[in-house]
Structure formats: C-alpha cells, structure tokens
Amino acid sequence: MxxxxxxxxxxxxxxxxxxxxxxxxxxxxxxxxxxxxxxxxxxxxxxxxxRRYAYYWTRLIATVAAFGLVWVGVVLVGDSWWQLALAATLAVVLAQLAFLGHDSSHRQIFRSGAWNDWTGRILANGFVGLSHAWWTAKHDAHHTAPNQEGHDPDISPGVIAFTPAVMESRRGWRRWFARRQGWFFFPLLTLEGLNLHVASVRKALGRRPVAHRTVEVPLLLTRLALNVAVVVILLPPAIAGAFLAVQLGLFGVLLGGAFAPNHKGMPxxxxxxxxxxxxxxxxxxxxxxxxxxxxxxxxxxxxxxxxxxxxxxxxxxxxxxxxxxxxxxxxxxxxxxxxxxxxxxxxxxxxxxxxxxxxxxxxxxxxxxxxxx
Structure with a gap:
C-alpha cells in the first residue's frame, strides 16, 4: 500500500x-x-x-536508548548533586520523545495508521507520562481552528488570558496579573510539565470515554508512579526533590516554549x-x-x-x-x-x-x- x-x-x-x-x-x-x-x-x-523511515527509526532508537541511559546514570551517580545534570538531560530526552509522539499522531512516521497510533500511545503514556487520547483530541481541535475563539483550546480561558474577551472577564488581582502576564510567562512554563501530567490523569480517569483506556490508564499511571518512586528510593530527600523539580520544570519550559511562539501574538x-x-x-x-x-x-x-x-x-x-x-x-x-x-x-x-x-x-x-x- x-x-x-x-x-x-x-x-x-x-x-x-x-x-x-x-x-x-x-x-x-x-x-x-x-x-x-x-x-x-x-x-x-x-x-x-x-515516509522517512531511516530518519525516524534512528530518532526513535536513539531517544529511547538515551532515556534508558539516563536512568542507568541515576543509579551509578547515586548520592550526588550531579543528579541535577541528569535531571536536565532527562527533561530534554522527554521533550524529544514528546515531539516524536506528536509526529506519529500526525501520521508522519509510518504508512499504517495503527502503527502511528500505537507508537504515539506508547511514547506518550509509557515514556513521557501524558495521555495520548487527551492530547490528540486537544491538538486536533487546535489544528482545525488555530487562534479561533471558542474553537481552539490553546486560547481558551485559563491562568493566562489570550483574548480581549477573557481579559474583560478578569477582575481584581486576576486583572492586575493579566495585564502583566507576559513577565510571568516563562516562570509559568516551569509548571507546565506538572500541569500536563495532572490534566492527563484527570482525562484518563474521567467519566468520558477514552480510546484504549485499558491500555492507556495502566501505562500512564505506572510511568508516573515509577518516575517518582525510583527517584525517591534511590536518592536522599533533598536531591530527590531537586531532581523532580528540575526535570519537571525544564520539561515544561522545553515543551511549552516550542508550542507558544508559533501562534501567540498572531491574529x-x-x-x-x-x-x-x-x-x-x-x-x-x-x-x-x-x-x-x-x-x-x-x-x-x-x-x-x-x-x-x-x-x-x-x-x-x-x-x-x-x-x-x-x-x-x-x-x-x-x-x-x-x-x-x-x-x-x-x-x-x-x-x-x-x-x-x-x-x-x-x-x-x-x-x-x-x-x-
């Protein structure tokens, strides 16, 4: 075919x-x-x-291998603040895995729709810790109507006000914040990784139907639980907390920073x-x-x-x-x-x-x- x-x-x-x-x-x-x-x-x-099979197979194998090597490094380095360098590296690797999941969801990698879907599902839930079903639905809606009020979820009301209509609804300290929100943009991105994980869990466990829920939920929850458990078990409390903060913070900056400049500030x-x-x-x-x-x-x-x-x-x-x-x-x-x-x-x-x-x-x-x- x-x-x-x-x-x-x-x-x-x-x-x-x-x-x-x-x-x-x-x-x-x-x-x-x-x-x-x-x-x-x-x-x-x-x-x-x-299709560019050589390109994508090379990326897939190399990035998954890098993911594994980071965790090997965590075990070998042990009780050391050098773990923060590994945390930063892990954030970069996770962002690259997320981009590969994005590509597969757009049918860029394989001819087979099923191969693309399952590659995206495994990468998103099993490696990155994001709900594939939630992200795909949200991202498809964005592609259908970029920057269109009431249609594009990326400009819907939230912490940041992206449209005049949302601005007009803000009162008190929220309006004060909205008028200065640009200065808070990058600090807020450090919380985007955590926000994505929370939104994914809420979607996966919600009442609305989720495609392949029996696969997605166990993968997602196992990945998120193991990520925290391994760090807490292997590292002293202070280093473990710093490791998770650096990894989640930088991951949010990398992922949010890659998507934001493409549409924000356009009509x-x-x-x-x-x-x-x-x-x-x-x-x-x-x-x-x-x-x-x-x-x-x-x-x-x-x-x-x-x-x-x-x-x-x-x-x-x-x-x-x-x-x-x-x-x-x-x-x-x-x-x-x-x-x-x-x-x-x-x-x-x-x-x-x-x-x-x-x-x-x-x-x-x-x-x-x-x-x-």
Missing part, C-alpha cells in the same frame, strides 16, 4: 476545492477554496509526503469568522528562523506554517516544503510570517502584556473582504 498523497486535513480541503459548488465559477469564495488544492497538488507531486479569529483553509493556517501561524539547534529544540515545530498546511508531511521534509509555500503565498499576496528565535519570544511577551489592546482590532478576514461581506 503506497503512501497517502496528502493528510486527512489536506484531503478534506482538496475534496472541497474540487467538488464544492458555487453559484458562479468565478466566485471569490470558490477561487479561495481552490487555492489550497493547487498548493496541495504541487506538494503531492513533489513526493515530499513520502485572533472571531468564533463566527469564515476563513478558507489556506489562509486560516498561514495567517494565524508564525515560523521561527534558526539553525539545526532550533530545529532540535523545537522539534521541527519552528516550521509551523508548513506543518499546519500539511500535518502528515514528515518533519525533515518540511524545510523542503517551505520554499514552495513561501513562493505560493507571495504569489497570492498572503502574508507569510517568519521571525528569529528570540524575536518570537519578545513578540509573545509583548502581546501577553497588552492583550486587551493588541488583540482588540477586529480580524480582517480575507475571504469576507473579497466577498464584500
């Missing part, structure tokens, strides 16, 4: 572009719907959807806005320039525009898709945003400190503008 030519998001849009009925063939809505189909055909014919889309697929993904996403180090630290998510347009394209192929997308956007007059690594975080902090003003301007929907609506 050959590689699927395009992913499920792309396929839906390709079908929409080729079969959607419009009153007139020259309708702007129809033209804009077809824009993505044209680009998808170019990428499909380039062969960049083909917020009203809940009822009608935007075609290509513009919905490009205008609300931001790419991060950088070297191989940036690629590693961000798990390939620094090419967020290409990933959102073609989520099933293997991570190492995104850099080859990028010039095709950039050139096509330029031809259409669609803004393509790409900034440096540190600039992206300055934008995020500045945006979060002024959400009520910076995000208040209405989103200029390109589709609505061209349709005169």
């Amino acid at each position: 050959g590689d699927p030519p395009i992913g499920h998001h792309e396929a839906a849009q390709d079908r929409a572009g080729s079969t959607s009925a419009a009153p007139r063939r020259t309708s702007p809505r129809r033209v804009m719907t077809r824009d993505y189909s044209v680009l998808a055909k170019v990428v499909r014919e380039s062969g960049l959807h083909r 917020i889309v009203p809940a009822d806005a009608d935007v075609d697929f290509l513009r919905r993904q490009v205008l609300m996403s931001r790419n991060i320039r950088g070297s191989a180090v940036v690629d590693f630290v961000m798990g390939g998510l620094n090419r967020q525009i290409e990933h959102h347009l073609f989520p099933s394209v293997p991570r190492p192929n995104l850099k080859r898709v990028q010039p095709l997308v950039r050139e096509y956007c330029a031809a259409l007059g669609v803004r393509y945003t790409e900034v440096g690594f540190f600039t992206s975080y300055r934008i995020v902090v500045g945006y979060l400190n002024d959400v009520e003003h910076r995000a208040r301007d209405p989103f200029g929907c390109p589709l609505a503008a061209q349709l005169g609506r």
Whole structure:
C-alpha cells in the first residue's frame, strides 16, 4: 500500500476545492477554496509526503536508548548533586520523545495508521507520562481552528488570558496579573510539565470515554508512579526533590516554549469568522528562523506554517516544503510570517502584556473582504 498523497486535513480541503459548488465559477469564495488544492497538488507531486523511515527509526532508537541511559546514570551517580545534570538531560530526552509522539499522531512516521497510533500511545503514556487520547483530541481541535475563539483550546480561558474577551472577564488581582502576564510567562512554563501530567490523569480517569483506556490508564499511571518512586528510593530527600523539580520544570519550559511562539501574538479569529483553509493556517501561524539547534529544540515545530498546511508531511521534509509555500503565498499576496528565535519570544511577551489592546482590532478576514461581506 503506497503512501497517502496528502493528510486527512489536506484531503478534506482538496475534496472541497474540487467538488464544492458555487453559484458562479468565478466566485471569490470558490477561487479561495481552490487555492489550497493547487498548493496541495504541487506538494503531492513533489513526493515530499513520502515516509522517512531511516530518519525516524534512528530518532526513535536513539531517544529511547538515551532515556534508558539516563536512568542507568541515576543509579551509578547515586548520592550526588550531579543528579541535577541528569535531571536536565532527562527533561530534554522527554521533550524529544514528546515531539516524536506528536509526529506519529500526525501520521508522519509510518504508512499504517495503527502503527502511528500505537507508537504515539506508547511514547506518550509509557515514556513521557501524558495521555495520548487527551492530547490528540486537544491538538486536533487546535489544528482545525488555530487562534479561533471558542474553537481552539490553546486560547481558551485559563491562568493566562489570550483574548480581549477573557481579559474583560478578569477582575481584581486576576486583572492586575493579566495585564502583566507576559513577565510571568516563562516562570509559568516551569509548571507546565506538572500541569500536563495532572490534566492527563484527570482525562484518563474521567467519566468520558477514552480510546484504549485499558491500555492507556495502566501505562500512564505506572510511568508516573515509577518516575517518582525510583527517584525517591534511590536518592536522599533533598536531591530527590531537586531532581523532580528540575526535570519537571525544564520539561515544561522545553515543551511549552516550542508550542507558544508559533501562534501567540498572531491574529485572533472571531468564533463566527469564515476563513478558507489556506489562509486560516498561514495567517494565524508564525515560523521561527534558526539553525539545526532550533530545529532540535523545537522539534521541527519552528516550521509551523508548513506543518499546519500539511500535518502528515514528515518533519525533515518540511524545510523542503517551505520554499514552495513561501513562493505560493507571495504569489497570492498572503502574508507569510517568519521571525528569529528570540524575536518570537519578545513578540509573545509583548502581546501577553497588552492583550486587551493588541488583540482588540477586529480580524480582517480575507475571504469576507473579497466577498464584500
């Protein structure tokens, strides 16, 4: 069975572009719907959807081996503050395993959907300690409507207010905090690892149905319990506590820091806005320039525009898709945003400190503008 030519998001849009009925063939809505189909055909014919087995098998084996070696190191180092270096290393390894789980959930690694699903399930629950079912549902919703109010869970109300509507609901100290939340962004990321684990357990043990619960729950709970138990048993209390704090804190910074700069500070889309697929993904996403180090630290998510347009394209192929997308956007007059690594975080902090003003301007929907609506 050959590689699927395009992913499920792309396929839906390709079908929409080729079969959607419009009153007139020259309708702007129809033209804009077809824009993505044209680009998808170019990428499909380039062969960049083909699987990269050597790349992924090498990454999988090396990262799982690194996970095991860290724990061997914990045993050998023993009662020493050098354990904190191993804790930091473990955080890096766990972030890389999480990125591989992300790729498998997007069907990037194997041709078989089942192989991808089970790889993601084992990596997420058994190694990283995150609920695969919870994260996949949340992440799919984000991909469907990035930065759209009421649809994207990544901008839903929480500790941080991402939209003016959420800001207006804050009162007292919460409003004071929201107006300065950008300065607290990185400190809060140190708690993101713990937050992800707690959210995963709540989802896995909740009343709502969970896919493969009989596998996911034992894997998840065993992994989380063993992580704490091994550290507490092998290390003195002070070192054990510091080990867990460093590992969880850095893990949260690495994972949250890889996802946040890709959309925060980009346009917020009203809940009822009608935007075609290509513009919905490009205008609300931001790419991060950088070297191989940036690629590693961000798990390939620094090419967020290409990933959102073609989520099933293997991570190492995104850099080859990028010039095709950039050139096509330029031809259409669609803004393509790409900034440096540190600039992206300055934008995020500045945006979060002024959400009520910076995000208040209405989103200029390109589709609505061209349709005169």
